[in-house]
Amino acid sequence: MTALWRNLTMGRMLAESGRGGSTPHEATGAMREAAGRENSRWGAYSWLAPKAEMQARHAGFPGPDGAGLPGSGPPGPLAGFACAVKANLAVEGWPCDCGSRLLQGYLSPYDATVVRRLRAAGCGFLGVAAMDEFGMGSSCEFSCHGPVRNPWRPDCTPGGSSGGGAAAVAAGLAWFALGSDTGGSVRLPAHCCGVVGFKPTYGRISRFGLTAYASSLDTVGILARSVGDAALVYQAIAGRDPHDATTAVVPVAPCPDGPPDRQWRVGVVRPGPAQALEPAAAANFTQSLGIAGKVFGKMKDVDSLIDEVDVGVYTILAFAEAASNLARFDGSLYGQRGRQAEGGRSFGRMVRAVRSAGFGPEVKRRILLGTHVLSTGYRARTYDRAQAARRRLIAAFAEGFSRCDLLILPTASGGAFPLGSRLADPAAMYATDRFTVPASLAGLPAVTIPTGLDDRGLPLSVQLVGPPWSEATLLAAAQALEAEFRFRERKEAPWNR
Amino acid sequence: MESLKAGGLRPSVGLEIHARLVTRRKLFCGCPSVADAVDNSAICPVCMGLPGTLPVFNEDVLEPAVRLGLALGCAIQPVSRFDRKHYFYPDLPRNFQITQLERPLGLGGLFAIPRGDGGDELRVRIRRIHLEEDAGRLAAGPVPGMVGVDLNRAGAPLVEIVTEPDLDDGAAARAWVLRLRQLMVHLGVCDGAFESGSLRCDANVGFVAREGRGGAVGAGAWTELKNLNSPGAIQRAVDHEIARLSRRIGSLDAMRRETRAWDAAAARTVLLRVKEGSPDYRYFREPDLPDVVLQQAWIADQAARLPESPLDRERRWRERWGLAAADAAALGREPAVADYFEAVASALAGEPGGVGSPAQAARLAARWVLTEILAFWQGVGIDPDPCPVPAGKLASLLGLLAAERISGKAAKGVLEALRADPEADPPALVRDLGLEMIVDPDRIRTWCREVIAAHPAEAASLASGKTGLLEFLAGRVLAKSEGRASPPLVKNILRALISR
Structure with a gap:
């Protein structure tokens, strides 16, 4: 029979513990043991924390004698729980390789703000979650650690780039995972693995300690077993951070508990002809809208908020920023320098050697494209036009939100795709993000919740998008919807096997 | 070209x-x-x-x-x-x-x-x-x-x-x-x-x-x-x-x-x-x-709180105090020197006794800062700032000079002493070192008589109208006084004795 910790949300775990069941500390200990045994099946973690370190640094984690260490001060809201941390987030003394060969062996000397805040909330860390190199990918196949497998079907991808975290949560090997979402990198893996994926408003959660991919789009996101768990983590990590000048001073409203105080006006964003869903996904979306209608009342269609050109806009802007952000990886201060770079060569030759050997093919492709679009003579036709398109998109969303409180739309056009199936076609890979990039470009909060399974038995989902700073409402609405789908109870799910 | x-x-x-x-x-x-x-x-x-x-x-x-x-x-x-x-x-x-x-x-x-x-x-x-x-x-x-x-x-x-x-x-x-x-x-x-x-x-x-x-x-x-x-x-x-x-x-x-x-x-x-x-x-x-x-x-x-610029300051020195352009530029080159000069000039203008107008005080201060102070200060580097000789002490010293209570030579001696001990008080130094100018007519008259007696030919020439010899005789008297007799007083007394 399945262990309770594999299935329970953090909220239910606390309730069970209160009724005399095992404590979160004990459950986390068992989870760490299981991760050690099972991780190789999925490759969800690229590095697991030594148990001794968890005991030393995770206040309350059970020691060898089974007794918890005395914590200092009152236990935080996440005391006893532990999460997976995406490999692009800094944890002091831990590998922060971003899935890149170039950074293998690099240990971060400091904690990201979100990590520091989780520690303060009593939360521990199980290990480093695998990812597409520097967040560049939608399948977790572009990693120096090899591909991550989908716990629903090992021949399929878990989605990317936060696929390791999504797989860990789906396999029951983490209570939740910290990920990052630049164009859909939390929502797409959540969709593929049947878990909740939450991306906040840009500026809501500190990026300090998140290795930058595209700075104006990057957000720290949460992969969780339930909307409630995501809200719990969100409350612990959100808010202004003096180390990140782009965090907002807008107060973090508590997530409402219980039924909404008023009827939400929900707008439906239907895929256009160029964005057709796979048949099973289309059927599921129609069915999901029916269920959403029961929760939200009558919904109205909102037109032309997403466009196939958005992926192109995202590609230009994100790649331009990526080329800039990744310039620092030259092997001179940290990271793999490689033997070929030693021995009296010039700096230029060393940099070329390090980057040629250290970066994978997708990263190189994006750096080259990003360099191109900012180059003299090309910028006006590419980067500047993309910026203008982004401004128009933001305005269009603002106009849309004058007529409704939330938008509902698909997360992806189909369930998780087979490993290797899109590697040869970058454009198809980029188009995987067509439903997630609009919220990223507009900096809007979005949450993906699982709704059902496709004809291959792989999860499908819907995505809710809200106006800036509407996280509390968004999460409350997602929770109401989640209660109708009861996806967590599905017998086929990896956490129930 | x-x-x-x-x-x-x-x-x-x-x-x-x-x-x-x-x-x-x-x-x-x-x-x-x-x-x-x-x-x-x-x-x-x-x-x-x-x-x-x-x-x-x-x-x-x-x-x-x-x-x-x-x-x-x-x-x-x-x-x-x-x-x-x-x-x-x-x-x-x-x-x-x-x-x-x-x-x-x-x-x-x-x-x-x-x-x-x-x-x-x-x-x-x-x-x-x-x-x-x-x-x-x-x-x-x-x-x-x-x-x-x-x-x-x-x-x-x-x-x-x-x-x-x-x-x-x-x-x-x-x-x-x-x-x-x-x-x-x-x-x-x-x-x-x-x-x-x-x-x-x-x-x-x-x-x-x-x-x-x-x-x-x-x-x-x-x-x-x-x-x-x-x-x-x-x-x-x-x-x-x-x-x-x-x-x-x-x-x-x-x-x-x-x-x-x-x-x-x-x-x-x-x-x-x-x-x-x-x-x-x-x-x-x-x-x-x-x-x-x-x-x-x-x-x-921020604009309202900007201080006077160095260029404006130099212009003020030239126009209001009559400093030569080259002197003003030399004093203004280093802000520490410029500030020091301003401090000496204003303290000197406030010294009791015959300093004269603020412009005269400034010109005297400029002369001393440009020669004595700058040479010495640059020798030790413009750091340390402030100057090892405090502005107030130099002003006090120049006040004694302007009031003719000490000679220029004595003033340089006092400055030497001040460099060694910046805490010292110039009037006290003058007293302790015995550098005070001698203005007692009786003592000066005695020295003058001795000099006239020792140089009868020169005294006779002076009496017959060779006024150039006054400097020669006065120099002898000053030597006798070890440089402390008041030169104007020495000359007045010599003239009076010769013409008698």
Whole structure:
């Protein structure tokens, strides 16, 4: 029979513990043991924390004698729980390789703000979650650690780039995972693995300690077993951070508990002809809208908020920023320098050697494209036009939100795709993000919740998008919807096997 | 140069000056901004550019940068912002520099300085002033044959001042930069030290058509000169480059735009690259930093609180106190000296007894500061500031001199004593050293009689009208008094005795 910790949300775990069941500390200990045994099946973690370190640094984690260490001060809201941390987030003394060969062996000397805040909330860390190199990918196949497998079907991808975290949560090997979402990198893996994926408003959660991919789009996101768990983590990590000048001073409203105080006006964003869903996904979306209608009342269609050109806009802007952000990886201060770079060569030759050997093919492709679009003579036709398109998109969303409180739309056009199936076609890979990039470009909060399974038995989902700073409402609405789908109870799910 | 005039061209020089702002912390992190420290002792994950770190703008740099911009007559922009400038270099940890391109802190401006001996002004327009971070520094590595990097300077706050090409030769460029340096030090925004890299200069040298003679061949030849890191280097490099370019005018090479470095040892410029091969910096807006927004009221307040500029101060010294232009410039060159001189002059004007007008006091103070004090102070370096001889003590001493209570020679003796003991009190020193001028007529009359008795022939000549001999006899009397007898009194008494 399945262990309770594999299935329970953090909220239910606390309730069970209160009724005399095992404590979160004990459950986390068992989870760490299981991760050690099972991780190789999925490759969800690229590095697991030594148990001794968890005991030393995770206040309350059970020691060898089974007794918890005395914590200092009152236990935080996440005391006893532990999460997976995406490999692009800094944890002091831990590998922060971003899935890149170039950074293998690099240990971060400091904690990201979100990590520091989780520690303060009593939360521990199980290990480093695998990812597409520097967040560049939608399948977790572009990693120096090899591909991550989908716990629903090992021949399929878990989605990317936060696929390791999504797989860990789906396999029951983490209570939740910290990920990052630049164009859909939390929502797409959540969709593929049947878990909740939450991306906040840009500026809501500190990026300090998140290795930058595209700075104006990057957000720290949460992969969780339930909307409630995501809200719990969100409350612990959100808010202004003096180390990140782009965090907002807008107060973090508590997530409402219980039924909404008023009827939400929900707008439906239907895929256009160029964005057709796979048949099973289309059927599921129609069915999901029916269920959403029961929760939200009558919904109205909102037109032309997403466009196939958005992926192109995202590609230009994100790649331009990526080329800039990744310039620092030259092997001179940290990271793999490689033997070929030693021995009296010039700096230029060393940099070329390090980057040629250290970066994978997708990263190189994006750096080259990003360099191109900012180059003299090309910028006006590419980067500047993309910026203008982004401004128009933001305005269009603002106009849309004058007529409704939330938008509902698909997360992806189909369930998780087979490993290797899109590697040869970058454009198809980029188009995987067509439903997630609009919220990223507009900096809007979005949450993906699982709704059902496709004809291959792989999860499908819907995505809710809200106006800036509407996280509390968004999460409350997602929770109401989640209660109708009861996806967590599905017998086929990896956490129930 | 005659051929240039014939060709209708004149040299035209613009400058780009980088000045490190005096702030406690770096531009984008909490590290101390220090010029001299053990290699890599003032660094953190942010200024090392480690993965995940973000810059956070240090608002402490705004006040010095805005004060400097205002003093140069720039329009301070209510909204400015940062951009990334990309190039790979080992001293640049992120391989991009955070600077301001499209929306700089200040635009426009004018800084005019007197040209040579108070002739017409050298008027140089300022194109822009902007904020940017400094890079690190290459240093000898721990392993022979390898180069190390010291990042203490990485992220230090700089202002870059870009002028219009309004200078015409090396001497003008040098003089203008020295005046700019004086202003920055006076405002306390930069320590002005070329040696430690606090002040660095690049120059754009080229030729433009003289007014009314457009279209001359050669207009358009420009060289960007790098590494002009002392006033002398600026002057020599600019003149060298003007001469080098002038030889090429008329040839196709003249149209080539080059970046050259000044090789001080070889006293020539060396080609770094031609324009066609210059890097594309791929500027774009720094997404990690919000706009720098300044309130107009705050800018106006900064403007209102600007001190008198060194140039205005020198003008006041000349016009109100009658100081010679050269003396005023010499006193104004170092802010510490200028402040010291002002302090002595005003204290001296307030000394009791016959100092005379404030202008007379200032001129006496100027004379002593320029000769005695400056020689000695520069000998020990203008640091230590304040001067080892406190201004009040010098004023007190000069007060005694002006009141003729001591001789000039005695005053120098007192100054010597003050250098050894700055705490000492000049009147007390005069008393203790027995330097007080002797004004007792009876004592002086006795010495005069002795001198007349010893030199009867000279006394007789003086009595018969050879007035030149008065100086000779007075000198004898002063010698007898060991220099302490009041010279006017000695002469009066000698005259009276002779004419009797």
